Amino acid sequence: MESRQLGPNGPRVSALGLGCMGMSEGYGSADEGEAIATIQRALDLGVTFLDTADIYGPYANEVLVGRAIRDRRREVVLATKFGFETDPARARERKLDARPERVREACDASLQRLNVDTIDLYYLHRVDPAVPIEDTVDAMARLVDAGKVRYLGLSEVGPATLRRAHAVHPITALQSEYSLWTRDPEETGALEVCAFLGIALVPFSPLGRGFLTGAIRSPEDFAADDFRRKHPRFQAQNFARNLRLVEELKGMAQARHCTAAQLALAWVLARGEHVVPIPGTKRRERLDENVGALQIALDAGELASLDAIFPPAAVAGARHSESMLNMVAP
Numbered sequence: 001m002e003s004r005q006l007g008p009n010g011p012r013v014s015a016l017g018l019g020c021m022g023m024s025e026g027y028g029s030a031d032e033g034e035a036i037a038t039i040q041r042a043l044d045l046g047v048t049f050l051d052t053a054d055i056y057g058p059y060a061n062e063v064l065v066g067r068a069i070r071d072r073r074r075e076v077v078l079a080t081k082f083g084f085e086t087d088p089a090r091a092r093e094r095k096l097d098a099r100p101e102r103v104r105e106a107c108d109a110s111l112q113r114l115n116v117d118t119i120d121l122y123y124l125h126r127v128d129p130a131v132p133i134e135d136t137v138d139a140m141a142r143l144v145d146a147g148k149v150r151y152l153g154l155s156e157v158g159p160a161t162l163r164r165a166h167a168v169h170p171i172t173a174l175q176s177e178y179s180l181w182t183r184d185p186e187e188t189g190a191l192e193v194c195a196f197l198g199i200a201l202v203p204f205s206p207l208g209r210g211f212l213t214g215a216i217r218s219p220e221d222f223a224a225d226d227f228r229r230k231h232p233r234f235q236a237q238n239f240a241r242n243l244r245l246v247e248e249l250k251g252m253a254q255a256r257h258c259t260a261a262q263l264a265l266a267w268v269l270a271r272g273e274h275v276v277p278i279p280g281t282k283r284r285e286r287l288d289e290n291v292g293a294l295q296i297a298l299d300a301g302e303l304a305s306l307d308a309i310f311p312p313a314a315v316a317g318a319r320h321s322e323s324m325l326n327m328v329a330p
Contacts (some may be wrong), residue, residue, distance in 0.1 A: 001014050001045065001046025001047070001294075002014070002015040002016075002050075002116055003015060003048075004200070004273055004274070004275075004276050004316060005017040005200070006077075006121070006151065006172050006173050006200040006202075006276065007170070007171075007172040007173065007198050007200055008198040008201055009152070009172075010120075010121075010151050010172040010173070010200065011077050011151070012149075013048050013049035013077045013276060014046055014047045014048045014146075015050050015245065015269060015276060015294060016047060016049075016081075016265070016269070016276070016277060016278075016279070016290065016291060016293065016294060017047065017048075017049030017202070017276055017277065017278035017279075018038075018039065018042045018047050018049065018050050018051065018278060018279075018280070018281070018287070019028035019051045019135060019204055019205075019279060019280030020035075020039065020050060020051060020052045020056070020061055020063060020064070020065055020280065021051075021053065021056045021186065021280055022280045022281065022282050023035035023039075023064060023282040024056050024057040024060045024061035024064060025056055025057055025058075025061070026226070026227045027210075027226055027227070027228075027280075027282070028222070028223030028225060028226045029062065029197045029223060029225070030282070031282065032064060034110075034282060034283060034284070035064060035068070035282050036064065036105075037125060038281065038282060038284050038287055039065065039068035039185050039281060040068055040072070040235075040285045041288075043069070043072055043075050043265070043289055043298070044286055045078070045288075045291050047074060047287075047291065048076055048077050049076075049077045049079070050065060050069070050076055050078055050079065050112075051079045051080075051175075051202075051204070051278045051280065052065045052078075052081075053080055053081035053082075053123075053125055054077070054080060054082050054084070054106060054110050054113070055079065055081070055084040055086060055094065055125065056247060057330070058086050059113060061151055062080060062110055062114050062285070063113050063114075064166070064218075064274040065078070066113060066114040066115040066116065067115075070115060071230070072220065073116060074233065077118060077120045077121065078114065078116065078120045078121070079119075079121035079122075079127035079153070079173075079202075080110050080114065080119055080121075080122065080123070080125065081122070081123040081124070081155060081175075082102075082103070082106035082107065082110065082122070082123075082124065083096060083098050083125035083127075083128065084096060084097070084107075085097045085102075085127055085138070091230075093179050094275065096126055096128040096129070096327070097128060098126075098127065098128035098131045098132075098136040099128070099130075099131055099135075099136075100131075100135055100138070101139075102144065102230065103136065103139035103140055103142075103143065104139070105143070106149075107119065107122065107143050107148050107149065108148075111148065114216060116284070118148060118149065118150060118236065119148065119149045119150070120149075120150045120151065121149075121150070121151045121152075121172060122140060122153065123152075123153035123154060123155045123173070123175055124136055124140065124150070124154050124155065125155050126155060126156055126327045126328075126329075127154075127156075127157055127161060127327075127329035129329075133157075133161055133164050133165050133168075133329070134165070134168050134245070137152065137165045137169050137171075138168055138169070140152050140168035140169065141168065143258060151170055151172035151173070152170070152171055152172060153171060153172055153173040153174065153175060153184055153202070153311060154171055154173075154174055154175070154328070155174070155175040155176070155330075156175070156176055156177070156327065156328045157174065157176075157190075157328070157329040158188045158189070158190055158328070158329060158330040159188060159189045159190055159193040159330075160330050161329040161330060162171065162174060162190065162194075162197070162199070163193070163197070164195055166197055166199070171189070171197075171199050171201060172199065172200060173200040173201070173276075173298050174190060174194055174199055174200070174201055174202065175202040175203075175204055175278075176190060176201065176202075176203065176278075177203065177204055177205050177319060177320075178191075178201065178203035178204075178205075178268065178271075178275075179203065179205060179206045179207065179212065179264065179317075180208070180212060180249070180266060180267055180268075180306060180309075180310040181208045181211070181212065181231065181233075181242070181245070181310055182208070182315075182319045183284070183312045184319070185201060185203075187312065188330075189213040191272070191275075194274060195272060195274055196319050197282070198274075199273050199274070200275070200276055201271075201272075201274060201275045201276070202275075202276050202278055203268055203275070203276075203277040203278070204273065204277075204280070205280070206264065206265055206268045206276055206277040206278070206279050207261055207263070207264055207265065207279050207290075208233075209228055209231065209233075209234075210228075210263040211233070211242065211246060212246060212249065212260060212261065213259070213260055213261040213264075214246050214247075214250045214259070214260040214261070214312070215248065215328070216255075217243075218239075219234055219235070219236065219239055222234075222269070223292040228320050230321075231317075231318070231320070231321070232317035232318040232319075232321070233316065233318070233319065234314065234317075235316035235317060237315035237316065238273060238317035240282060240317040242315060242316055242317070245309060245310060245314060245315065246260065248273040248309045249263060249264065249306075249309060249310075251274050252302075252305060252306070252309070253320075256296070256302070258292070258293075258296055259289055259292075261279075261286075261289055261290060261293070262289065262290070262292050262293040262296055263293075263296065263306070264292045264293075265277060265290060265293035266296040266297075266298050267277060267298065267303065267306050269293065270298050270303060275321040289295050
């Protein structure tokens with residue numbers, strides 16, 4: 001398994017990680033048995049970098065991941081996140097809370113749910129606008145001093161916030177949405193700043209929430225409780241326009257003798273050695289397909305062709321809901 005390092009002093013991880021959110025929420029019905037089997041299959045394949053968060057489920061995903069790795073903890077670089085508060089009885093009602101006094105409480109709760117002594121990479125899920133980023137990161141740094149956390153990360157922030165946080169304590173990883181159809185880290189300069197500061201970029205949704213696999217043919221393919229039914233890029237007119245882009249991707253993949261998903265992941269992997277995507281899946285067959293992307297080396301001409309298919313302005317619809325986009329810090 002190819003590996004990459006998270007930051008100059010961070011851990012080495014598999015070049016492709018596994019996002020676990022969809023095993024507990026967002027993408028239709030959950031199958032806990034298959035989810036645990038998928039995590040264990042990932043470890044068998046050498047995928048060592050697992051990503052979860054306290055809010056996924058809510059809270060259930062950390063418990064699931066903890067169960068799956070119980071006997072294999074040493075094989076895993078485990079990442080989780082905090083920053084949202086919710087009542088499990090009203091799971092979709094979420095508010096930000098990154099006050100310093102909340103940081104240790106959230107960490108202790110995650111450690112208990114995961115059934116581990118230490119979290120390898122602890123992310124602030126979203127910046128709380130009511131709390132200076134310096135105050136939150138300082139509280140997170142105390143978790144490192146206490147041995148509860150090994151490395152710190154941020155999620156969905158731009159260069160200015162990243163620099164401010166990094167000045168308080170080294171930030172090992174920035175997690176942001178990044179794929180052929182979401183180029184924000186390039187446009188904001190976050191990708192470049194990460195490389196300059198020695199921070200890993202960890203793209204979530206590198207397959208465009210499944211759209212870039214080519215397997216989704218209609219909005220009706222989604223289960224009734226799949227959040228993509230309300231996602232801007234999956235609405236009727238946007239869906240049709242974006243589907244034409246994916247058809248071009250599939251044609252190029254066919255000529256390359258790989259799948260569209262593998263080609264899309266190979267593009268992300270080619271963005272730099274400091275880039276470690278975490279495609280999510282809840283099925284072993286899709287995991288095996290994703291790992292196959294590591295065997296694909298794209299030349300300059302192929303990368304240019306993919307960029308030509310997916311220039312930033314080509315994709316129809318916002319990458320997320322307005323309320324979620326408003327939580328992205330500059």
